Amino acid sequence: MHVATNQAVLERLKIVTGKTDITLEHRLVEDLLIDSFSFIRIIVDLENHLDILFDDDDLVIESFPSIQDLSNYISKMVV
Amino acid sequence: MQRFHRICRQNEQNPFIVEPYSKRIMTYGDLQAWTGRVAGYLSRSGVQEGDKVMLVISNQLEYTLVHFALMELGAITVTIPSSLNREQLESIVSTIKPVAWITCSDHPYRSFSPEQWITISAEDFAYDDPSWSRKDEKYRQRLIRHNDIIAILYTSGTTGTPKGVVLSYGAVMANFLEYGQAIGLNSSTRIIQPLPVEHADGWCFSVLLPFLFGACVLLTPPFNARIAATFDRLLTEHQGSVLVAVPSMLRALLEMRHRFQLTDASNLSFVLCSSAKLFHQDRLQFQTLFNTCVLEFYGSTEALLIAYDKPNAAIREGSVGRLSPQVYLRSEDDRLFVHSPFLFKGYFQEPDKTAAVFDGIWYETGDIGYVDQDGYLYLQGRQQYTINKAGQKIDPSVIEQVCRQLPGVFDAVAISKLNENREEDIYIFLVGNHFAIENQSSINTALQERLTAACWPRGLQWVDYIPLTPMGKVDRQKLIDSLAVV
Numbered sequence: 001m002h003v004a005t006n007q008a009v010l011e012r013l014k015i016v017t018g019k020t021d022i023t024l025e026h027r028l029v030e031d032l033l034i035d036s037f038s039f040i041r042i043i044v045d046l047e048n049h050l051d052i053l054f055d056d057d058d059l060v061i062e063s064f065p066s067i068q069d070l071s072n073y074i075s076k077m078v079v
Numbered sequence: 080m081q082r083f084h085r086i087c088r089q090n091e092q093n094p095f096i097v098e099p100y101s102k103r104i105m106t107y108g109d110l111q112a113w114t115g116r117v118a119g120y121l122s123r124s125g126v127q128e129g130d131k132v133m134l135v136i137s138n139q140l141e142y143t144l145v146h147f148a149l150m151e152l153g154a155i156t157v158t159i160p161s162s163l164n165r166e167q168l169e170s171i172v173s174t175i176k177p178v179a180w181i182t183c184s185d186h187p188y189r190s191f192s193p194e195q196w197i198t199i200s201a202e203d204f205a206y207d208d209p210s211w212s213r214k215d216e217k218y219r220q221r222l223i224r225h226n227d228i229i230a231i232l233y234t235s236g237t238t239g240t241p242k243g244v245v246l247s248y249g250a251v252m253a254n255f256l257e258y259g260q261a262i263g264l265n266s267s268t269r270i271i272q273p274l275p276v277e278h279a280d281g282w283c284f285s286v287l288l289p290f291l292f293g294a295c296v297l298l299t300p301p302f303n304a305r306i307a308a309t310f311d312r313l314l315t316e317h318q319g320s321v322l323v324a325v326p327s328m329l330r331a332l333l334e335m336r337h338r339f340q341l342t343d344a345s346n347l348s349f350v351l352c353s354s355a356k357l358f359h360q361d362r363l364q365f366q367t368l369f370n371t372c373v374l375e376f377y378g379s380t381e382a383l384l385i386a387y388d389k390p391n392a393a394i395r396e397g398s399v400g401r402l403s404p405q406v407y408l409r410s411e412d413d414r415l416f417v418h419s420p421f422l423f424k425g426y427f428q429e430p431d432k433t434a435a436v437f438d439g440i441w442y443e444t445g446d447i448g449y450v451d452q453d454g455y456l457y458l459q460g461r462q463q464y465t466i467n468k469a470g471q472k473i474d475p476s477v478i479e480q481v482c483r484q485l486p487g488v489f490d491a492v493a494i495s496k497l498n499e500n501r502e503e504d505i506y507i508f509l510v511g512n513h514f515a516i517e518n519q520s521s522i523n524t525a526l527q528e529r530l531t532a533a534c535w536p537r538g539l540q541w542v543d544y545i546p547l548t549p550m551g552k553v554d555r556q557k558l559i560d561s562l563a564v565v
């Protein structure tokens with residue numbers, strides 16, 4: 001399940017960011033230069049396509065330093 | 080400050096600042112009591128009339144509280160953007176020579192003059208009457224005069240070095256009294272304010288403008304995903320009736336619509352939107368979703384308000400509103416100059432930069448546009464970003480609007496760059512999905528069909544995102560700089 005989530009999150013981020021060479025280790029802010037408005041677009045896309053809902057209090061970019069952190073968070077929801 | 084005490088007494092039990100996420104509330108009665116205590120504390124800490132004080136508090140009620148306390152003392156509040164680099168900060172500090180820095184938490188700028196930092200927490204002043212005695216609150220209360228300087232607001236400096244805009248009490252009051260009356264602010268108004276307080280619009284809607292009308296401010300942290308996702312609760316639980324926003328925030332809220340549970344309890348009377356081009360489609364979608372009305376206003380830190388829409392008055396598509404009745408405007412080669420009682424006093428200790436835009440009567444806004452016969456103002460872009468193609472002036476937003484209507488394109492920004500023949504070439508930065516990126520030829524074809532030849536780009540560049548300033552404005556300079564290294 002975890003592997004599947006990793007794959008799904010990576011796929012969605014590739015589509016939203018338009019980058020094809022991203023990995024789980026990439027950091028959202030430092031590597032992908034995601035700002036607060038781009039972060040909103042990512043959240044909306046993940047919620048709509050993975051049928052999940054982030055907890056309101058977790059909706060700060062600092063909660064997810066890397067794509068792996070984002071995927072780990074989603075894994076807990078889809079288990 | 081007689082007016083201050085009168086308004087506080089009239090609205091004593093009413094909330095002035097509400098922090099919806101931390102649940103803290105400061106009523107008008109609290110403001111009156113706490114302001115006196117904070118002013119006394121600052122006075123004993125050495126702050127005097129005419130002193131300049133750096134206020135480095137983000138969107139928290141302490142910002143408003145300390146600002147009033149400094150006015151009570153006759154001191155000058157200096158606000159600076161949170162995104163300055165060290166060189167910019169050093170330049171400001173050496174110019175301003177502040178007597179103190181006031182914050183309410185740890186702050187990245189704290190390495191500057193650490194001995195001058197004062198930490199303020201509202202809770203320290205919210206006592207009934209324990210250990211502090213009245214004598215501790217004594218200070219020399221100051222009568223503010225029309226020409227007194229109450230604030231120096233530093234601009235972000237995205238297009239150069241930051242400049243300190245000097246604002247007088249009389250200009251600010253004249254401006255806020257007119258605008259607040261025009262849009263009908265009153266003690267039942269609850270303003271959702273997610274703009275950074277250090278930005279001019281955030282400053283206006285967090286301190287004096289709502290205060291003069293006894294309104295309540297729902298002061299949120301600067302706009303982020305959490306605020307966007309819970310926006311419906313600001314309307315239902317907190318009864319927000321007015322939203323202050325920039326267009327990129329409205330787009331973000333539209334994207335978050337799947338989360339919202341809008342009920343009859345939500346009553347967003349209107350949205351006050353400024354600072355960037357508002358696309359007609361975004362306006363219509365937002366108005367439909369929230370059953371509200373988006374009103375534009377236009378101004379600058381230097382000129383404050385210039386034109387605005389009013390509730391229940393005709394709105395004209397493409398216009399940023401009607402000219403204020405107190406504003407005179409003239410246009411030279413489409414460049415807009417304004418004269419009004421709201422104008423700034425100049426850039427702090429920058430006579431050359433001041434003279435370049437302000438002759439003491441007329442201020443050049445840096446925008447281009449025109450006014451129709453009924454007084455509605457239409458902007459055609461920033462002077463510095465207008466594209467000049469063989470003498471033909473092109474507003475980049477015309478190109479951007481066409482791009483944003485193409486399938487799979489989320490966002491677009493058009494800029495120009497001089498080529499080897501000293502002519503301007505157009506480049507378009509696009510954000511889109513895989514479908515759009517892989518079908519670039521159809522994008523090119525569509526642009527050629529929908530734009531006049533003068534608007535055709537020399538290059539299209541797909542980017543992950545459009546860089547924005549902390550306020551949510553497009554950072555065009557960053558895009559122009561990125562072209563230089565392509």
